[in-house]
Amino acid sequence: MAKELLKGNEAIAEAAIRSGLEAYFGYPITPQTELLEWLSRRMPELGRTFLQAESELAAINMVYGAACTGARVMTSSSSPGISLMMEGISYIAGTEIPVVLVDVMRGGPGLGNIAPAQGDYNQIVHGGGHGDFHPIVLAPASVQESIDLTVEAFDLADKYRAIVVVLIDGSIGQMMEPAELPPMQPIQKRNQEWAVTGAKDRERRILSSIYIDPEDEEVINFRLLERWNEIEANELRYKEYFMEDAELVVIGFGTAGRVALSAVRAARSEGIPVGLLRPITVSPFPYARIKEQTELACGMLVVEMNSGQMLQDVLAAVGGKIPVEFYGRMGGVVPLPDEILAEIRRLCYEPVAPSANPRISWMNRMNITKN
Amino acid sequence: MQTEIVIAGFGGQGVLFAGQVLAYAAMDNGKEVTWIPSYGPEMRGGTANCTVIIADEEIGSPMVRHPQALIAMNLPSLDKYESLIIEHGTLIVNTSLIERPVQRDDLHSVLIPANEIAEALGDKRMTNIVMVGALLAQEPVLPIEAIEAALQDHLPERHKKLLPLNYQALREGAEFVRKERIG
Known part of the structure; x- marks a missing residue:
């Protein structure tokens, strides 16, 4: 495929579509709005779900619900909006389901401004909500890398039942560079053994992040950590x-x-x-x-x-x-x-x-x- | 080899599009290129600018402190960037809107009444393209033909009828610089 001159935000949106994105939930915020705008046009065109939620809080919980069905889902926002999503992100981690999240960082703290910044490093890499878990965080530096890593983000999320964050700043979101988009992947029916899709003719599955018995919760924590060790061993990129x-x-x-x-x-x-x-x-x-x-x-x-x-x-x-x-x-x-x-x-x-x-x-x- | 170009003016003068045309042409000519706009609140009612970097190898910073060339579409742009252009760099000044003289004497300056030239062509929206033509005559980072091809390939369908006028604007801008040199 030939190179096109693409804006970072739009390139990520289209790369997500071509990776088989089935549903997107989000809320506009500069400097990532073009991402949402692109999807608002393209997703309905393809018969897929685009939903502008009433807030980031709603969006991340919609993402949570949709991800439980095994669909490829994504949300995106910029720093203050990501802060609002933190609770949902922790629930998603505790439920062990794959989600892709894009954070187009801007100046802060607080409402800050819309200029490029990297102040969310701790929030995303070392924070990302309460409890013991690690998201995979990919930090592209160009439009092409943003595309390639968005494609990878979906595969990594599936592979490790993990949250994968594509972490860029406003300048990469707003910048145009020649880049090549991936070929369109058809939406796959992946039939994950954990997905809740209606329990007709099979045993019911329960997805939750609630483990009342601490012994049970500790088992989950160990499982997350084992998966993380595997990620650390296999997925380093620089x-x-x-x-x-x-x-x-x-x-x-x-x-x-x-x-x-x-x-x-x-x-x-x-x-x-x-x-x-x-x-x-x-x-x-x-x-x-x-x-x-x-x-x-x-x-x-x-x-x-x-x-x-x-x-x-x-x-x-x-x-x-x-x-x-x-x-x-x-x-x-x-x-x-x-x-x-x-x-x-x-x-x-x-x-x-x-x-x-x-x-x-x-x-x-x-x-x-x-x- | 790397050339950094800042294009600056009011919102509505086609500053961002002029940069995109350069970026498309650079891409189609197999160059590395970045286009980055100012997207801050200053865009509303104030100045708009973009930085285009054209290079032969992977581009590091998409922003520079000292660009090789500046297209100043209006006075605030000249005031903001004149002192920042690299030594012996290129400055294209739209004298239709900028009355003050250029202060630096080390630059390759082109003083071009781009609005008047565009209006003589019958469409003042061509001002930005006249300026691009002048830039490329002074700083031949890409051939004029590459810009024409880029316009042909990337101008939205609804604007395709403006292609001949765009070509003319490019040529007029370049021609002005050539005449200046001879004259």
């Missing part, structure tokens, strides 16, 4: 640039990762031996790969569009073996390549004390440049 001989490593996901790529290229052209590691799955997180790199590298720089949420995961992976520095912009401000290049140069030419707190030193530097 992309590396210039890593073969990298003495410095920049780590960033999504938009921050691709902005960093420009800075890394510029630094390379100045002869600085720097590479880029861009996690594509931020959950599971490439701890082992980062730890391995501490044997070869003498410093790392984490770049995010938040206050250093993924930084904590990188620090856990590095375990104090080499200095880790942080550079972030918040509230909807996107870092530009020259800012990251300046950080790379600093890391290269000015030694960093391994004991320094990367967030505090970053804040100090920001104050120096701001005042």
Whole structure:
């Protein structure tokens, strides 16, 4: 199929359709509204369900119900809307059913603004509702990757009966790039052994997240954890640039990762031996790969569009073996390549004390440049 | 090789579409390209802009601080971006709406009365395409023919009748730059 010039939000919507999306429930919010808009036109055209709910709370519970039938279902929103969905997300996790969720992050906290941000990292990767569970979180950095990972999201959700989140920010949602859509998959009747489809001529099935007896609930918790271990072992994805001989490593996901790529290229052209590691799955997180790199590298720089949420995961992976520095912009401000290049140069030419707190030193530097 | 182009003006001047035409043409010519709009509240009644990056390899940041080229459709756009253009970069100024002179002397500046040219063609909606023609004459990141093909292939069906006028607008914009150079 030929490449088309596609907007991120619309590309994700169409990729979901072509992955056999049977029902979508959602509520408009900038900067993800085009996703919902696209589906509002295409889904009825195909005889499938599109429903604009009265709120995000309603939408996620509709998704919950529809997913229980074994249908491929999805919802999407942006940061404040995702916050509203948290209860439902936990119920879905506790019921062990597959759901795909798209979060097009914007500036926050609170109502914030509609500019691109990555402040939902903790909410999605380490939060995602109460209780013990982990969603799979895919963080594309381009329109093509958004398409490919949306297709994968549905397969992963089915495979692990898990929630899979496609985590992007407003700029990827709004950006147009040439990309290739997948071929249209027919809607499959998958006959899962757990789905509630009407118990005619078979034993009835019950899907619930209520286990009154703590012993029973613990069994479920162990099962979720076993599945998670399997996911961690099998589903790690990341992309590396210039890593073969990298003495410095920049780590960033999504938009921050691709902005960093420009800075890394510029630094390379100045002869600085720097590479880029861009996690594509931020959950599971490439701890082992980062730890391995501490044997070869003498410093790392984490770049995010938040206050250093993924930084904590990188620090856990590095375990104090080499200095880790942080550079972030918040509230909807996107870092530009020259800012990251300046950080790379600093890391290269000015030694960093391994004991320094990367967030505090970053804040100090920001104050120096701001005042 | 990478070229960054910012196109800026009022909402309604076809700023976003002009960027998309460049992006389509770049894609059809096998280039890597990103098109990213300003989608903030500033779009309502204020300025609209988009950044188009055309490159030979995977594009990193879709936004840059210092673009190679600027199409300034109105005064606020020139005021906002003139100082940010890369040294010896390209600046296309719509003098129909911008009266002040260009302040920087290191730029390759084209001062073009794009509204008047479009109106002489009979349709002031062609202003954006006149500006694209001027840009490509000054900064030949894509051939004019590539833009024509992109318009042919991607202009919505209901606007196809405007194709000849679009082609003319492109040529007029480019021609203006050539004449300036000779004159």
